[in-house]
Amino acid sequence: MLFSHYSIGNKIFKNRLIMLPTVTNYANPDGSITQKNLDYYSLRKNLSAIIVEAAYTHTLGKSFTHQIGIDSNDKIEGLTQLSYVIHNNNTYAGVQLAMNIKSKTINNLTQTEIEYIKNSFIEAAVRAKEANFDIIEVHCAHGWLLGQFLSSYFNYRSDLFGGHLQNRMRLPLEIIKTIRDILKDQILSVRINAVDFIENGTEMDESIVFSNRLKEIGVDLINVSAGIGAKTFIHVSPGSYPNGFLLDYAHKIKISTNLPTVAANRLNDFDLASAAIEQSKADFIGLARALIADPNIITKWQNTQFEAVVPCISCNQACIANIQAQKQMSCLMNPKPYETNTFERPFMYRRKIMIIGAGPAGLALAVFARQKGLDCVIFEKQAKIGGQINLAIKPPHKQEFKKMLNYFEYKIKNLKIPLFTNVEVNIDLIKSEKPDVVAFALGSNPYIPDFALGNEFVTTADEALEFGLPFDARSVCVLGGGLSGLETANFLAHKGLSVSVFELEDSLLKNTMDVVKIPIIESMYSNIKFFLSHKLINIKNNTAYFQTNNGPSEHSFDYIVLSLGRKPNRELINQINFCIDTIDIGDCKNPQDAQAAISDAYNAAQIL
Numbered sequence: 123m124l125f126s127h128y129s130i131g132n133k134i135f136k137n138r139l140i141m142l143p144t145v146t147n148y149a150n151p152d153g154s155i156t157q158k159n160l161d162y163y164s165l166r167k168n169l170s171a172i173i174v175e176a177a178y179t180h181t182l183g184k185s186f187t188h189q190i191g192i193d194s195n196d197k198i199e200g201l202t203q204l205s206y207v208i209h210n211n212n213t214y215a216g217v218q219l220a221m222n223i224k225s226k227t228i229n230n231l232t233q234t235e236i237e238y239i240k241n242s243f244i245e246a247a248v249r250a251k252e253a254n255f256d257i258i259e260v261h262c263a264h265g266w267l268l269g270q271f272l273s274s275y276f277n278y279r280s281d282l283f284g285g286h287l288q289n290r291m292r293l294p295l296e297i298i299k300t301i302r303d304i305l306k307d308q309i310l311s312v313r314i315n316a317v318d319f320i321e322n323g324t325e326m327d328e329s330i331v332f333s334n335r336l337k338e339i340g341v342d343l344i345n346v347s348a349g350i351g352a353k354t355f356i357h358v359s360p361g362s363y364p365n366g367f368l369l370d371y372a373h374k375i376k377i378s379t380n381l382p383t384v385a386a387n388r389l390n391d392f393d394l395a396s397a398a399i400e401q402s403k404a405d406f407i408g409l410a411r412a413l414i415a416d417p418n419i420i421t422k423w424q425n426t427q428f429e430a431v432v433p434c435i436s437c438n439q440a441c442i443a444n445i446q447a448q449k450q451m452s453c454l455m456n457p458k459p460y461e462t463n464t465f466e467r468p469f470m471y472r473r474k475i476m477i478i479g480a481g482p483a484g485l486a487l488a489v490f491a492r493q494k495g496l497d498c499v500i501f502e503k504q505a506k507i508g509g510q511i512n513l514a515i516k517p518p519h520k521q522e523f524k525k526m527l528n529y530f531e532y533k534i535k536n537l538k539i540p541l542f543t544n545v546e547v548n549i550d551l552i553k554s555e556k557p558d559v560v561a562f563a564l565g566s567n568p569y570i571p572d573f574a575l576g577n578e579f580v581t582t583a584d585e586a587l588e589f590g591l592p593f594d595a596r597s598v599c600v601l602g603g604g605l606s607g608l609e610t611a612n613f614l615a616h617k618g619l620s621v622s623v624f625e626l627e628d629s630l631l632k633n634t635m636d637v638v639k640i641p642i643i644e645s646m647y648s649n650i651k652f653f654l655s656h657k658l659i660n661i662k663n664n665t666a667y668f669q670t671n672n673g674p675s676e677h678s679f680d681y682i683v684l685s686l687g688r689k690p691n692r693e694l695i696n697q698i699n700f701c702i703d704t705i706d707i708g709d710c711k712n713p714q715d716a717q718a719a720i721s722d723a724y725n726a727a728q729i730l
Contacts, residue, residue: 137170153193216256223267314329330374343406346368356387359388414453480541483723502545583610598682705730
């Protein structure tokens, strides 16, 4: 069923798989199309349709520095090129029209400004037709402008555009009806929130009413999502949410309207997606992050090459977090989603790369370099590969990271890369291997202050995750409120321990983007206490001493767990005293996270 045809009007969709709109920040600053945009969309193959990311209909509604624009006629040429590369893959091309005014709230918009907004959508729809797009989608979800009009959480207007639902629907319906009246041949889609998942927000009964009004005015397709972007991030839910948890919402819209619907959010499992279509939960499966991670996922599904799929682990660390930070979209597993055939040009001279360390950086480098045509061999001192991935999967709700390890294990075997575990590499072994390049991926070690060394009551987050704590532990202090510290605290609290987290800064995860931070903080167990603005001064036995804004403070626990950062493991690197090409990647160069390690490996593979 997933690969069965489906007709809407005179258009026949070749399968039930649609690429959902996701901002990439690949456009020029003026919103015009770049080669990077063209490359990115041309790589996503075998879909029935691709709906291009939220294109702003007026510069006042631009949310991101390099967002695609459809606000002026000079954009039509580039947009035509974009629809062409999508059509070139025998895929219908769609574009989402969006606005998100941040300079004022919708409650302050004048009637004149509202009319201006309305006209901007209508003019943008005409441009989309001129640029040969088959599908025009109007964005009414996720707290963007039209979604704000629909939601009583945002809309406090007392005129014709506020108050009861009929008024709150007025502007979106006027825009969509006018577009329908003007454009007869294009498929008209609307992205809606089934539920806002926020107090006083849109609920299911209102969405059903709105969806039926959309049907009355001639909408062809309803793209069902949920959540307010800057408040809940449910529309890009992390791995702590179950796969397909929004399916029932799409189904309710489908059976209430009898309109074709697109289901979205964490449907990147083939069996789940297939079952959703077979059970008529929806008519189409929408994928976004899964296609960022692997542009060929549909082909692999069709050929039952499930192990070969580059997995999306729903971490949001490089896709949504980058966009939030006004950076270009990336992916933990696929650092440059717009690159074409980067690693498919074998070198005439097959250089041998000796990779020392089989954590995320080392494994990724082996795969990327081997796909480039280089000979690789991996040495790992531990009995199993994965490095800190093996620790990352220990806390609650982090099992998605296991997919990363499974994928690398598959690729190492599939690419026939020699792998030696339980091997402590030394200088003699490096010389005997006679590599052209030695790639050090040695990882990092937890930072332990001198005053904590040798203390029987002190352990590290690594050790706590790997081995747990002694059976007599009841109360635990975790020093450090970063990502590792919080996940370790959650791991220990999940086991029933009373956990207290102490953080130097005045907030948790201070330098982490909200899309990653908020779900982590919301998932913390209730038996965890937090102490902010606590500077660690000393540890004696089982007591930690702090300096706070209110003076000195001390706290005693059964055990103290350190999560105070990491230091590069450079011991072997510093022993190199002969002429050989080397490269350092991952934590042994600069301790960061798995996303940075894999990106580092990707960049290294390009220059080897």
